[in-house]
Amino acid sequence: MRILKLSRTLLAGATLAVFTTAAFASGPTPFTATYQVSRGGEAMGEATITLKSLGNGEYEYSNQIHGTSGLAAMVGANTSDVTRFRWNNNAPETETYNSKVSAFKTKQRIMQVDWNTKQVSVDDGKGPTNYAAAPGMVDRNTTLLAIGLALRSGSQSVTLPIGVKQRVEQQQFKVQGTETVKVPAGSFQAERVTRTDSDKHFDAWYVPKQFPLPVKMEQSEGGDLTMQLVHYSTP
Template sequence: MRTLKLPSILLAGLALVTFTTAAFAAAPTPFTATYQVSRDGEAMGQATITLKALGNGEYEYSNQIRGTSGLAAMLGANSSDITRFRWNNNAPETESYNSKVSALKTKQRQMLVNWNTKQVSVDEGKGATNYAAEPGMVDRNTMSLALGLALRNGSQNVTLPVGVKQRVEQQQFKVQGTEAVKVPAGSFQAQRVTRTDSDKHFDAWYVPKQFSLPVKMAQSDGGDLTLELVRYSSP
């Protein structure tokens, strides 16, 4: 593994285009990224995100968050999100997604996608919910990766089909401009992206010509958390 030192770069002159699933080009490169996780400005844990190639166009994307300080450490708060997806028609498509969050109690979610029947099954332990899959559909775990892959190809308005509990949401994102961002990994000129179709807060700062994941992300879905990149390595 070669650890990359993350320099500051300026992204400018990107064409204004609308994302389609055809916008994805080269398949993603495996990586490991470590983030500092905080809530309301207080450090609470560490996230380790990995992408592994399984062969035959199959990938495993894992996001593990461990509470290391404050109340999160006292409660033993941890979460595990693991997605298996395929690279199909130059786009990622979720095949399975498993989520587990542990603190005072444990919450779990399993999503299975049958691409032969084009059906999605979501189970949180109270019986499965089923609905129709859509081409290029990802899940909430891989959404930030899929978004980064779209930005890598110059898109500034992005629509992603995201499978949630009961349906596929057409989530919309827009590049708001370029901003200076400082995180533990270094200083960057990054594209700030916001979600525009929902009142759920989502801001992410990407350097897409280098990395498929954001260098910083703040979101309210799943908890008011901020993730800041600490280090990134790839083969």
Template sequence: MRTLKLPRTLLAGLALAVSPTLFAATPTPFTATYQVSSQGEEMGTATITLKALGNGEYEYSNQIHGTAGLAAALGANSSDVTRFRWNNNAPETESYRSTVVAFKTKQRSMQVNWNSKQVSVDEGKGSSSYAAQPGMVDRNTLPFALGMALRSGSQNVSLPVGVRQRVEQQQFKVQGAEAVQVPAGSFHAERITRTDSDSHFDAWYVPKQFVVPVKLAQSDGGNLTLQLVHYSSP
């Protein structure tokens, strides 16, 4: 019986064609809990969940509850929920709603009509609209989108992020590997920062284990630092 031998160059090409690093795997549902602090003072807990809704759609939820200090005294809580579709190997926001309760309740919603390619934002004072961009995410799903990009091997990431009145093309860069100690354990993590803005954003990822950061520190939303406590996935 004759054995067919393929040229090494062809074998290498086939291996490259099916390499998993070239294709971002579809998201796997998970639950991650975090310790939340502000300016070094513990203030509460955060629970981030990803649920599959079927037909390539997902729900990404971030619930923060004030359990200590002033946050507990004020009964401060926040809820951010995004529905996105998995499109071109990346998340793409379909809707986003945010509710923050402290002294008073603040709400914000975003709807994306991908047929008309229009974004509508309502913060309780009338809605505004602007043109959507392919691959657009919102501020809630931004850390998740970064994690998926890092998992696929990216070191420089550019993401279109829908904000109040426009889409911002935000730039991020991996600065190197660092040892990180959080309640969930010690990790050798990749630190990524935002490079196109004075807004402080640092996140530490272990992309082979988690699609969300083990630690996140950002000025947007109240100078919060999140440290991973527990992560579970089916």
């Protein structure tokens, strides 16, 4: 009898493991997340982040920030970051990235990755810069998502090849511990992740079993930017 029960338990566990692996291998679940955004401690606006499946292992990941308070509202500051990536080897891999910042004037950067030739082209209006792509390369827009997906798979230390303007940076992130974090979406026991290869301040608090994005993020790059989760939903 004990052997029979043990066999059933092992079978159920194996079935669950296969199901989980298969579900994760098929790609992330689409979602919509909204955040409060502040800069230097002052309210700035709101961000809407969406992930859409385009079929055949292709996804569109969009981060739209609208200035609704203070100077950001006065100058009509908005940012739009849209990435198209493919799901490859159980991780995202950037194909195109379009970044646009609008305030007093508009700045735009377009990245295109040709995975057949393994070449990256980046153009911010001053002529393209080309360099070699790296397997598993993402862009700065999809960094938060790529970290969260790695944490969900059980990683505690993550190295990401991130395509920037002139090269691929091997950025390193590590879980430093678990902390209680209160944001508009609620109170969470979250894993605090820091960047360990740079002195630039970066902290992100993840609840990987619930969300592929952090519930809170703080970084010095971009002017002491803070994002706090307000709402998260899936189709």
